[in-house]
Amino acid sequence: MAAFSSDGSSERDIELDTAALRVLAHPLRLNVLTLLRERGPSTATRVAEELGINPGAASYHLRRLASGGLIVDEPGRGTGRERWWKSVHRQSIHDPAAAPDEQREAGRAYTQAVAVAAADRLRRAAQEVALLPQEWLDATAYSDFLLHLTPDDVDRMRTEIFEVVCRYRHGASEAPEGSAPVVLQVQAFPVPGAALSPAGEA
Incomplete structure (x- = not known):
């Protein structure tokens, strides 16, 4: 499985390291970065x-994102009392299957935050x-499917879906006329409770 935060407008993607995973292991902080x-x-x-929080909380989360190298000051904007922030990267990427062992705990917390966000x-x-x-309602999809799959099946399907998304x-600057930002959420997870070990088992 891979956890991806939302797409944006800068030119680079970032593979999250352990420090960045820890900074982003907070749903509200992810929402700030997404915004x-x-x-x-x-x-x-x-x-x-925009997010319905108090300015002090927003300022705190912005500083935490900046400390993790995920956002920076916008040059030439703001005053001594008002700082403008911008994202450094277009997208954050974390693939738990490829992550080193030392990232497992931080990666799990980040993945949970992505799901909540x-x-x-x-x-x-x-x-x-x-x-x-109406034209957007006609094109919008809120669907879910019950499938019986192995972890390998889910991994292959996820890869195929991501290949389509990339196209x-x-x-x-390249968006076609009449387009609008569209969020495509790809979520594949076991039915809650179905993949957990019985009580008392490791």
Whole structure:
């Protein structure tokens, strides 16, 4: 399985190291980073308004992201009291299957945070369904499928899906006319409780 945070507008992807995984093991912090990647540079005040949190919390999470090398000051903007921040990378990538042993714990916490942040984004999208233009509603998909698969089956399917997604990725400057930023969530996980060891077993 791979956990990917959302796509954005800068030019590079980053393979997360242990330190970055620990910084991003927080759903709200992931949402702050996602906002900068989707909407461009912003301030703590603007981030707070968008995410419905207080400016102090937004400022704290921005500083933590900066300490992990994930965001930087936007040159030439802001004042002594107001800093503008921008994402350094287009996308954060972590593949637990390829991660070294020392990343396992941090990678698990990050993956959990990604899942929580994705659920929050889905909740916010659901609140806007009634307001969507019909052409976007017609193209929108909220689907799930019950499959009986092995871990290897899931890994192969995930790889095939990601290959399709890559064919549709455009930079912001290459986006076709009439396009809008679209979030495609790819989630493949065992039915809750189905893959856990029975109580008392390792």
